[in-house]
Amino acid sequence: MAPAVANPYYAAATTAYCQRRLLEAALLDPHAIVFFATDGIVSTRELQGLSRVRKKGGIVDLGDWEYSGADSGLFVLPGVYTYGKIEYDKNGSRTIKPITKLRGGDPKKYNAAVKANEWLIKNVLAAWRTPFDPRGSKEQFPRIVAPYKKYITVGNALASPRRWELAGRWTAKPGEPGAGTRDINVHTVGNKRELIPDESCWPDYVSTSNREARRCGELIRTVPALNNDTALSRPRMPKWLDEDIGRVVEDQEEQEEIAAGFE
Secondary structure, eight states: OOOTTOOHHHHHHHHHHHHHHHHHHHTTSGGGEEEEOSSOEEESSOOTTOSSEEETTSOOOTTOEEEOOEEEEEEEETTEEEEEEEEEOTTOOEEEEEEEEETTSOGGGTOTTSOHHHHHHHHHHHHHTSOOOTTSOGGGSOEEEEEEOOBOOHHHHTTOHHHHTTTTSBOBOTTSTTBEEEEEEOSOOOSSEEEOOSGGGHHHHOOOSSOOOGGGTSOOOEEEOOOOOOOSOOOOOOTTTOOOTTSOOOOHHHHHHHHHTOO
């Protein structure tokens, strides 16, 4: 039975409208755009000419943009980033609030003793500063492989008979015997962009013993990834309409956990 408030048309229309608003905003200053979120944009400067913008303290209506200034940031790939959001208290004092995202994971489950933004910055820069040959195997590309504490769901436990014994339990804490690890490929820039493979661009993302990659201190150039799928859109059935009930579809997070090799 469909949920009482389900309306696939409204869901699709809302998503499409948000994407349209994002693109229209980005076209005001394309070279200033750092990345798109589901319903927001990070840019290197304020987008001049954008309508319906409300700043902190103003009345925000549905469909308005909420503007927040930022002070520095580290943007690794979609869903993996940290930046400092500028906020002001009631006395007008300026503070920086770290905003950190780690798609498919929680930085605090890597190391609860440090702030999430500090953990991400330290580990990403260490990986980027390690020299490697971009013509070599992918195994040597910059990565973060670190102990990670995770609750093993039933779906995740189906990865192997050995793993099933951990269903409904937490993995061991980092540093303890049997602790799991999680792998973050910080070399890639996601599925929708690509690093420029030309050797003249290698200094953007390849560190050597004599210098560190430019990405350690600034934004670097990327190009759109080639889309070989000719379909404009693919339907995805809601769970309550999917007749293929014999097929278990794990969510993205569980798939990433399985790939990470928690044992």
